Amino acid sequence: MLKYTVKRVLLAVVTVFIIAAITFFAMNAIPGGPFDKEKAPDPAVQAVLEARFNLDKPVTQQFIIYLGNLLHGDFGISLKTGREISQIIREKFAVSAKLGGMAAGFAILFGLILGSVAALCRNRWPDRVIIFLTTLFVSVPSFVLATILLLVFALTLKWVGVFSTTNPNYVLPVISLMLYPMSYITRLTKSSMLDVLGQDYIRTARAKGVREGFVIFKHALRNALIPVITYVGPMIAGILTGSMVIETVFTIGGLGTEFVRSINNQDYPMIMATTIFLAVLMVIATLISDLVYKLVDPKITFD
Amino acid sequence: MSTPLLQVKNLCTSFNVDSGEVRAVNGISFNLEKGKVLGIVGESGSGKSVTAYSIMRILVEPGRITGGQILFNGEDIVQYSRKQMREFRGKRVSIIFQDPMTSLNPVYTIGNQLREAILLHTDRNREQANARALEMLQLVGVNEPEKRLKQYPYELSGGMRQRVMIAMALACEPDILIADEPTTALDVTIQAQILELMQELQRKMGMAIIMITHDLGVIADMCDEIIVMYAGRICERGTADEIFYNPRHEYTKGLMRSIPRLDTNHARLIPIAGSPVDLTNMPKGCAFASRCDRCMKICLTELPEELDINDDHKAACWMNVKQVYDEAAAEKEAESK
């Protein structure tokens, strides 16, 4: 286990490094320096500015400086607002984290319940309804779904309030954000559950005279959960990117909105910083879900 | 005569699949007396395991019992409620399966799984159940039983796991133990050990055993009676000696030719040609006819009935009738001369 953990952590570190490198060098490949776009200051001022931001040094050296800054939590300065990016991220991510956290929690909860129900009612109407709906939910782009929900439930039926800074109503955003991962978990749980229910040890449990409820909750569910754990990492990544869409649709001032805005504004330091920040989060999420998977699955020998 | 412990009467079990109804067990009957060992032999798909699962009523969808009775001490368990069935399973009849590698739940310790069976069917509390589990592990010859209780199945070898399965099955002292190919998935040396263990436990605990196998040789010296199954029907039954030395069904004869024996000088083994019949579309007549070397016209059209060969032996093969017929004809000829 220790060896595996070390290996996985090393891979994660390498991945983060590669992401940082790709991001940095890709951004540097964009023609024109950050100060070209502004009204060209006179050359002397430009030279001072470039020296101030280390733009006069070779690219690799700039990269090393940038990495060093990152490690100190210094993400640079936004071109558009002139604010410290680390501060923007800290402020905006709180909102996104709340939204994403709720979505992830509900997605897992409902996904597991619906998936188990579908597996147990196999080929009967609850199964068919659940599978029909979840198949539909994974086939609709999230912005379409979010817009429809907003239009129907908030603007037409007025069942729930529209999200605003004074009255932050998270119901619709959370629902829009969680439907895809929830549907995915439902389908995953169902197939995993069916797989487990066909296993020999379930037959053993039944042959022992274990009551059906225990067969399912004690013997089957725990085994069926194991594959679902591996999805948690990708799910976090999906929610983080999905959040960009949902936040924009509902005009929630989170990191997602900020990211989309920075792309449209070509605010490169901001794009760079947010990309690296989100990527690190995703890598950590994957790392944790992989490690937990290894922990709970006794079938796998630790090598 | 007292009622036998277990009476299976005209049991039919089917699986409804896309291509039709698979009649896996097609009207079989047999009795099992207290403390006896019954062997059920047949190749894959002959309905042996389905018979066992029917007795336990642990058939999975789409399988179900479509007819017949299974009487345990005179009570028909086919009519049992789910609750009655739960109390019956594991307590009255236990089963051990073919593949010990997959028959134990990977996420629970050996102790947990053993205890579960004991707690379900006895009044023991947790500690007593633990003690019983330990005792059972010792009984089945697991080394370091205390340590094993805390281990997970993946930490044990196949032979060890099968011993654990046996311990689990016998923990509540059932009247019948069904062993569904208990040694097939094991190494040959382990096979012998497990069989020896089962015999020993049978002597100690006195339960009846239904031993299911595709390997006649494995169970020969263990069984009081042997049933040979083919395509969901019983084609021959009798004592081990009768089946071995006086097989009276062409299928059994084929089986005997196909296993290695030390007492005869067969230069080579003779396999049975062809493959088992399609159970969704059973032919008229004898199911074995198309693979039989001595197939007669009647075999293709009429189902042979089970006839007594002698007190210890029955077979369902038209050859027996023909033999009598031939003998009668020869006698008549002799008479007429």
Next chain:
Amino acid sequence: MTYNADKLPKKNLLSLQIDPRKFEWASDEEKAQHETMRESTTFFRDGMRKLRRNPLAVASLIVLVCLVLTIVIVPMFYPYSYEQMISVNGKRDKTAKNLAPFQYSKNEMKAIEDGAKIFPHIFGTDELCRDYFIRVLYGARVSLAVGLFASLIVLVIGLLYGSISGYFGGKVDMVMMRIVDIIYSLPDTLMVILLSVVLNQVLGTTLQGTVLAKVGTNMISLFVVFGVLYWVGMARLVRGQILSIKTNEYVLAARAMGAKPGRIIRRHILPNCMSVIFISVALQIPSAIFTESFLSFIGLGVQAPMPSLGSLANAARGGMQSYPYKMVFPAVIICLIVLSFNLLGDGLRDAFDPKLRR
């Protein structure tokens, strides 16, 4: 003829009245006839049979075929073009803005009164006075093309990489798979965004005047990203399949007879993992379409005036309350396409995946 009753087995057979002719040996033909064997099927035929019995998969296939035929054939006859404002009698019709489905503009009404025949705007028009139906059709074309092409890229690269890695094994495999591990752990959507942003700027000028310019740098970066990142899943799949097939006796036999690696991969290994690969491609297409619509949403989609379903739906978000149909049409078609591919993929998996066959 009578039987000697004493010698018979105990059950009285005399009552059966058996015809002695029945005790003649049966001929081989009779035996052969007796055995009503299950109709022998090949793996493929059996799979197709299962697929045909799956109503959802069949319906999906029909929907997809109809859709493809529509988007290929209809634009050939359709009187409007996706990039041009509607014009009446050669003059641009500024009144044809945001028309509802089947509505005519003022100028068009006049023309009709004058006896002209004007083809109706089935889905209405957009804010730039363009016929919306043809734009949606073109959008569907673009989205499907993106999906197919991206999946093709993934298939080719993944297949090549995976089969080389799986076939040669050992050190080659180890190195190749470490690379895959690293690429696999990169967050793909973020990388798509990043590369789109960058390639937009880098390629923007160099592409001008070429065919590729029409597709737009965003789409090219999308393809590049698929080519760089998304193939790893396919490569892993193919490698896994090959590793398990490689140990089969028939592959050993082929190798023992001196077949070259390329031949073994082509003739023996690939046909055996084709079904799994096929299913994976079918499921890759909707994911590519999704990615495209996501990029369109954050402003990195296809180049205007070229429409894609994603960009159409996104553009319609603004006027959602006044012109909901502008969102509904492309959204429904995206759903239809994605749903069909998903259901078809599921159906194919149920029918062909060897792991599910018992």
